[in-house]
Amino acid sequence: MLAADRLDYQVIASWVPQDARVLDLGCGDGELLAHLRETRGAVGYGVENDPDRVLGCVRNGISVLQIDLEQGLYGFRDASFDVVVMSDALQALHRTEKVLREMLRVGAEAILSFPNFAYWKHRRAIMEGHMPVSDRLPFQWYDTPNVRFFTIVDFDALCEKLGLRVRERLVLDDQGRPVEEEPNFLGSFALYRLGRDS
Amino acid sequence: MNSSWDRAPCPVEAAPFADRPEGRISRAQAWAQAATGIGNVTVQHAHFDQPLALRSGGVVPAYDLVYETYGTLNAAKSNAVLVCHALSGSHHVAGTYADDLNNLGWWDNLVGPGKPLDTDKFFVVGVNNLGGCHGSTGPKTVNRQTGKPWGAEFPIVTVIDWVHSQVRLTDLLGIDSWAAVMGGSLGGMQALRWSITYPQRVRHALVIAAAPRLTAQNIAFNDVARQAILTDPEFHDGHYYDFGVVPRRGLRLARMLGHITYLSDDSMAAKFGRELRGERLNFDYDVEFQIESYLRYQGDRFATYFDANTYLLMTKALDYFDPARECDGDLSATMARALAKFLVVSFTTDWRFSPARSREIVTALLDARKDVTYAEIASPHGHDSFLMEYAQYHAVMRAYFDNIRV
Numbered sequence: 001m002l003a004a005d006r007l008d009y010q011v012i013a014s015w016v017p018q019d020a021r022v023l024d025l026g027c028g029d030g031e032l033l034a035h036l037r038e039t040r041g042a043v044g045y046g047v048e049n050d051p052d053r054v055l056g057c058v059r060n061g062i063s064v065l066q067i068d069l070e071q072g073l074y075g076f077r078d079a080s081f082d083v084v085v086m087s088d089a090l091q092a093l094h095r096t097e098k099v100l101r102e103m104l105r106v107g108a109e110a111i112l113s114f115p116n117f118a119y120w121k122h123r124r125a126i127m128e129g130h131m132p133v134s135d136r137l138p139f140q141w142y143d144t145p146n147v148r149f150f151t152i153v154d155f156d157a158l159c160e161k162l163g164l165r166v167r168e169r170l171v172l173d174d175q176g177r178p179v180e181e182e183p184n185f186l187g188s189f190a191l192y193r194l195g196r197d198s
Numbered sequence: 199m200n201s202s203w204d205r206a207p208c209p210v211e212a213a214p215f216a217d218r219p220e221g222r223i224s225r226a227q228a229w230a231q232a233a234t235g236i237g238n239v240t241v242q243h244a245h246f247d248q249p250l251a252l253r254s255g256g257v258v259p260a261y262d263l264v265y266e267t268y269g270t271l272n273a274a275k276s277n278a279v280l281v282c283h284a285l286s287g288s289h290h291v292a293g294t295y296a297d298d299l300n301n302l303g304w305w306d307n308l309v310g311p312g313k314p315l316d317t318d319k320f321f322v323v324g325v326n327n328l329g330g331c332h333g334s335t336g337p338k339t340v341n342r343q344t345g346k347p348w349g350a351e352f353p354i355v356t357v358i359d360w361v362h363s364q365v366r367l368t369d370l371l372g373i374d375s376w377a378a379v380m381g382g383s384l385g386g387m388q389a390l391r392w393s394i395t396y397p398q399r400v401r402h403a404l405v406i407a408a409a410p411r412l413t414a415q416n417i418a419f420n421d422v423a424r425q426a427i428l429t430d431p432e433f434h435d436g437h438y439y440d441f442g443v444v445p446r447r448g449l450r451l452a453r454m455l456g457h458i459t460y461l462s463d464d465s466m467a468a469k470f471g472r473e474l475r476g477e478r479l480n481f482d483y484d485v486e487f488q489i490e491s492y493l494r495y496q497g498d499r500f501a502t503y504f505d506a507n508t509y510l511l512m513t514k515a516l517d518y519f520d521p522a523r524e525c526d527g528d529l530s531a532t533m534a535r536a537l538a539k540f541l542v543v544s545f546t547t548d549w550r551f552s553p554a555r556s557r558e559i560v561t562a563l564l565d566a567r568k569d570v571t572y573a574e575i576a577s578p579h580g581h582d583s584f585l586m587e588y589a590q591y592h593a594v595m596r597a598y599f600d601n602i603r604v
Contacts, residue, residue: 021567043567045570054573055590055593057571058571058573058598058601059597059601063571064571064572065564065572066574067574074557074561075558080565
């Protein structure tokens with residue numbers, strides 16, 4: 001899990017321009033931002049609504065803004081960030097479309113990662129009659145913070161609908177290895193670099 | 199959670215909120231504080247004999263500021279923190295006095311050895327604002343030119359005037375730049391003003407329960423409070439000292455009104471509800487409900503120690519505060535001048551200085567590409583929350599101060 005996480009961070013870092021202004025939505029205790037600051041010279045702010053994680057950021061010296069993302073990015077100016085990142089958090093937000101639109105209003109680009117609900121092991125779990133529990137969906141159905149369950153194919157369709165252009169995509173299996181063939185079946189986790197149609 | 203209410207045995211004898219100067223506590227509490235806190239402190243005086251030109255066009259020919267310090271200024275003079283007070287606060291931020299052990303500083307829960315603003319690391323300065331009534335030059339001070347108290351002749355001072363006056367104290371203390379300037383409410387406005395007007399001299403600004411400017415509703419509250427004082431027959435156009443009286447009724451009403459706005463509906467409901475003072479309804483205008491008793495008590499106490507002219511001045515300073523005016527209303531452009539890093543904090547139930555107002559500051563700082571952290575603390579106690587000891591609030595403050603290099 002940890003190795004895979006680090007690979008996420010490496011991929012995200014490789015997509016972030018040097019010295020970029022970065023907004024990280026659902027930033028946790030600021031680990032990714034610290035990584036981007038270190039590796040890319042990024043100037044970053046985190047957005048987090050969980051009081052303990054906000055405190056974690058302050059302790060880690062990360063600039064964090066305590067904001068409820070479901071309310072949108074109030075007052076943030078258009079294109080005021082080079083990149084808006086949301087790592088492994090989209091599935092826990094109700095207002096999916098609004099958040100995606102906001103990310104590409106405020107940022108020139110968006111980087112997103114999420115677990116693929118259609119990963120074959122998840123499908124197998126359903127076939128066996130259970131909601132999937134895995135490294136990437138590590139929650140029981142009754143205690144999951146996730147509220148949106150979607151697949152790589154579903155996400156592509158939503159990007160199309162919202163006029164978001166997929167500039168890069170990387171799909172990983174549960175060993176953290178890149179998946180080329182049948183990503184919606186063989187991939188457990190997806191990373192996207194998105195821009196606006198222009 | 200340790201609010202002043204929780205300390206209070208009952209509403210009638212409730213300790214005044216901690217922002218009251220002379221925020222008295224019981225002897226036992228004072229001793230407990232003295233054991234763990236800063237101990238006894240001494241008031242210091244600074245005299246400035248150069249005239250201070252004011253925003254209004256007026257001039258204060260010379261002035262005194264009273265202040266207190268806690269902790270030790272390091273050799274590099276890089277560990278100094280200025281604490282700015284709000285409407286009714288004072289220089290007495292922390293500790294007690296040897297001759298008045300019950301007089302605990304208004305932010306003692308935050309400032310002291312091992313506390314979030316740790317005086318083992320920082321040198322903390324509290325100062326009474328110009329125009330105040332706790333020892334700094336103000337309306338009740340004798341004007342050396344006339345030999346009589348300034349009274350209504352004392353010029354109206356604004357937040358920027360305070361900051362200019364505090365810069366001289368900063369110079370006197372030999373401090374080039376403050377590690378942090380902090381304050382809540384009107385104190386937060388001073389921290390903001392410091393960062394804009396003296397960017398080189400503030401490394402961190404902690405702006406708590408503040409606003410970039412007051413709303414119409416907020417100014418309206420202030421004006422009702424002022425009208426209560428101004429129309430008191432014993433106000434005598436601000437020269438009540440000459441008559442040996444105090445506009446007690448006006449000051450009392452002003453405080454009662456203000457106090458309502460510092461609390462939340464829920465916290466009042468939780469503390470007082472519709473509880474009666476006596477056994478039954480009396481059908482008269484005397485105190486019946488506990489909330490009436492509490493407010494009257496607070497108003498009466500306040501009127502015994504606070505100066506009415508100072509109250510008027512402080513509320514005007516609040517009303518006039520609007521640093522964005524200098525940039526045609528563009529707060530982002532105003533904040534672009536700042537060099538400090540910012541911590542902005544608001545409280546969910548604060549409706550007098552609501553989280554939305556703090557977010558305006560945050561947004562402006564983001565636009566201006568400043569380093570800013572924003573915490574919105576869940577608390578039931580309205581505007582007064584900034585003086586209380588919520589775990590989350592104090593943990594954020596502690597973590598922020600811990601990361602300030604001195």
